[in-house]
Amino acid sequence: MLKYRIWSVILILLVVSIGLFVYKSEYVSLENSPKLAKYAFKLGLDLNGGTELTYRAVTDGVNPGDIEGSMASLRDVIEKRVNVFGVSEPVVRVEKPSSISGREEYRLLVELPGVTDIDEAVALIGKTPELEFKLVRPGMENLTADELALKTNDEIFISTGLTGKFLERADLQFSTSQTGLAGEPIVAITWNDEGRELFASITRDNINKVLGIFLDGAIISTPVIRDEISDGKGVISGGFTPDEAKSLVRDLNYGALPLPIELVSTQTVGASLGENAKTAGVTAGIIGFMFVVLFLILWYRLPGFIATLALLVYTVLSLALFKLIPVTLTAAGIAGFILSIGMAVDANVLIFERMKEELKKGKGLFEAMKEGFNRAWLSIRDSNISSMITAVILFWLGTSAIKGFALTFGLGVMVSMFTAITVSRTFLFAVSGKSESKLKKFLFGSGLHL
Numbered sequence: 001m002l003k004y005r006i007w008s009v010i011l012i013l014l015v016v017s018i019g020l021f022v023y024k025s026e027y028v029s030l031e032n033s034p035k036l037a038k039y040a041f042k043l044g045l046d047l048n049g050g051t052e053l054t055y056r057a058v059t060d061g062v063n064p065g066d067i068e069g070s071m072a073s074l075r076d077v078i079e080k081r082v083n084v085f086g087v088s089e090p091v092v093r094v095e096k097p098s099s100i101s102g103r104e105e106y107r108l109l110v111e112l113p114g115v116t117d118i119d120e121a122v123a124l125i126g127k128t129p130e131l132e133f134k135l136v137r138p139g140m141e142n143l144t145a146d147e148l149a150l151k152t153n154d155e156i157f158i159s160t161g162l163t164g165k166f167l168e169r170a171d172l173q174f175s176t177s178q179t180g181l182a183g184e185p186i187v188a189i190t191w192n193d194e195g196r197e198l199f200a201s202i203t204r205d206n207i208n209k210v211l212g213i214f215l216d217g218a219i220i221s222t223p224v225i226r227d228e229i230s231d232g233k234g235v236i237s238g239g240f241t242p243d244e245a246k247s248l249v250r251d252l253n254y255g256a257l258p259l260p261i262e263l264v265s266t267q268t269v270g271a272s273l274g275e276n277a278k279t280a281g282v283t284a285g286i287i288g289f290m291f292v293v294l295f296l297i298l299w300y301r302l303p304g305f306i307a308t309l310a311l312l313v314y315t316v317l318s319l320a321l322f323k324l325i326p327v328t329l330t331a332a333g334i335a336g337f338i339l340s341i342g343m344a345v346d347a348n349v350l351i352f353e354r355m356k357e358e359l360k361k362g363k364g365l366f367e368a369m370k371e372g373f374n375r376a377w378l379s380i381r382d383s384n385i386s387s388m389i390t391a392v393i394l395f396w397l398g399t400s401a402i403k404g405f406a407l408t409f410g411l412g413v414m415v416s417m418f419t420a421i422t423v424s425r426t427f428l429f430a431v432s433g434k435s436e437s438k439l440k441k442f443l444f445g446s447g448l449h450l
Helices: 002-032 064-084 118-125 145-149 193-205 242-255 272-326 331-360 365-397 401-432 438-443
Strands: 050-055 091-095 105-113 131-136 157-163 169-175 185-190 211-215 219-220 233-236 260-271
Touching: 002 331, 002 401, 050 064, 050 118, 050 242, 064 105, 105 118, 118 260, 131 193, 157 193, 169 242, 185 242, 185 260, 193 331, 233 365, 272 401, 272 438, 331 365, 331 401, 365 401
Parallel strands: none
Antiparallel strands: 050 105, 050 260, 091 105, 131 157, 131 211, 169 185, 185 233, 211 219
């Protein structure tokens, strides 16, 4: 019994340490320890309030094999763009087409906690700036200004195929006397390998011709090509103010989307509604936990008290995992966590009932406990595996809140299996001993009979 008591002390010290981490990272670190503050619980949109934007990706003409890679790039670009504005814990994720729901389009979900103004939320994403380079059509060079004024840009210019998707980066610079008006804000652009070759080809074959630079369909500069530019670098100058040039650099760097997107739906959750949902979820969890504890202690006595300690260990370990992974908690996620408590209790009930059966056969307490754990293990293993399979399927096929439910439920099931088998076993063997007495038989009994 000594080894079980030693392990029990080690477990208690470990859980207390983890509990202090959970407490400090949530309530103390926000003011005194920025390093721990990053482990504070991350609350979903339904608990924190904010706005959810759903975009449809326009994949027409895209090679089917390239769509998933383009969607991943799209997610990364939008996430960077949102983060530039300092939105707290934004969530950007891709939803694939689902044959089950009948939806046949890729979607991008953008959650912005703390932002409850839809117009502001849409502005955070912003319109993607479309950068294009076009050449003047043959025959248009000799037209007068009045004649050109009667024609559209599409009639005057022809696309070169060089667009913002080939852009590697954009930088804010100030021109020198050699590059234009000294001190004028300009935007220096660098092309990727494919864009560098295309830009070199355009400048080599069209020397002394006008190259129109368009942003969102509006012409902003019409430089004349003087030499071949083979190093993949260019300059955009359009009489910008410093703020305009800085904004253009930001939009070009964070806004070159690999796929066009369309806003299809919006959802707003007020901060007060989110706080009410969080309070209700936590309250429900506490009340449910107290009723479970009451049942365990009244029906199973000392083993029930040990199971309560194991549930406390389960709660602390689960909350620590939610912080470390980290898990974004939603109302559905809290429900999954509470449901997994029931799974933990279920495992303890199986163990205790098997113990009771062995005691009725006349076996001693120590042997009954040992055999009870061994017999219960197969049932616990199978039930938990089936629950884990369900959680994996829900996480794989589910969307939004369903994924949160599946994640917290799945993690909870894994932790509950550990606490039921390992923690409960260690504590029970630590307090049982091999001696028999009427008091011990009563404490390890069950039900209403004495």
